[in-house]
Amino acid sequence: MKLYETLATDIAESIRNGVLKPGDRLPSIRHCSQSRRISASTVFQAYYQLEAQGLIRARDRSGYFVALGQTEILPEPEPSPSPMGEAISLDVSEHVFEVLESSLMRSVVPFGSAFPSPLLFPLARLGQVFASSVQKLDPWSSVDDMTPGSARLRRQIALRYLTDGLQVHTNDIVITNGALEALNLCLGAVTRPGDSVIVESPTFYAALQTLERLGLHAIEVATHPREGVELDAMENAIKRHRPQACWLMTNFQNPLGSLMPNAKKQALVELLTRYDIPLIEDDVFGELYFGANRPIPAKAFDTAGIVMHCSSFSKCLAPGYRIGWTAPGRYARKVGHLKLMTSLASSAPAQEAIGTYLEKGGYDKHLRRLRQTLSSQQSHFVRAIGEYFPAGSRATRPDGGYLLWVEMPPQVNAMEVHRYALSEGISTAPGPIFSAKQEFRNCLRLNYGHSWDARSEKALATLGRIVAALSN
């Protein structure tokens, strides 16, 4: 990270965690440059960046201040009460498909989409690497890169684990068709139809759909909007239901955006190790952090091989290439066999291209830019929600990713909001699709992963008007 980026990240973090409050004056350029031992122009660069992100404002001759717009930020939602429910068999797919289809239309403002804008990725550069690496591709790669996958790519992934402080051997990584296949294979490897699986409440709808497809029951466990799944509630659920697996997102959970603190991740892994329950860890957003460092996965605390870590390049580098992976600990052999039995292998040219791109360098530079863009878009988005949504609304402000969760006044029905908004050309993801029992009826997941412009401002104003009308 460049010096100005480090300074901008530190200040943004202080604003986000409340150390710097709206209206607070930032240290003068001279003071900051002296105390940090960096040049005044570096401090200027950092302040310009924060200004462009809408986090600070310059006032004539008085210096820089934390933006007052931040005062309109809504409070965060309260943790949901523990469902403490039964193990539920699922029937969510139709609902989800209906909502998904509406968010995939290009003409619609994609607040309901699960994907960031494809324009945020170095697709031209990747295309060049793809073309040249495919030209040089060894004809035998279609055989050599068969599951567990390209050795070149697996080595690059193992190196990234190493940078994050995790020892994962190249041979323990299985390349998949996106993270979704990795998650499906892992779940299939450790369960049989009729088994129960712990998921967060709310959870990513694809987790519910996978459980539905495999004939599994969901045990939903209360999840804190900032710190992730509640461990006491989880232990109670384990004692009651004896689940065979647990599927969680520890970093920037979809849909809440929660980030589990390290101590909690460690306690989670210890708890599951004690009961010998495999943890399927969905970490697709781990690289999209806004703080100083990548949040480590729960897998970092795994000593027994129970954590099946899953991720992909779909959200941070190469959407559409469908390259993901899993490091499934002691289940690696079984997952590899399942992959061979379901889709045999992942695309050899796509694996080669991504492996070569990672080898050439430039990924971290791209990620830094991507994180800054997403963090800046979040600031605009959160400010606008505060401005346009009616009193009684709440919203999460995740420290990474591109999804946030809005809780509307209790009388507002999210399915109705979804339908009205769609008729105005705006997609949303209503709360009930994130729950086996179709709860969270007054909640919405919104996507801030698309460029902030007049169209998004207008769409959020319209959405706020719809919510306000339905709350009266």
Ligand SMILES: Cc1ncc(COP(=O)(O)O)c(C=O)c1O
């Ligand atoms: C939380 C989460 N996990 C997994 C996936 C699937 O990732 P991939 O596109 O790599 O299959 C998504 C995609 O939207 C997601 O949001």
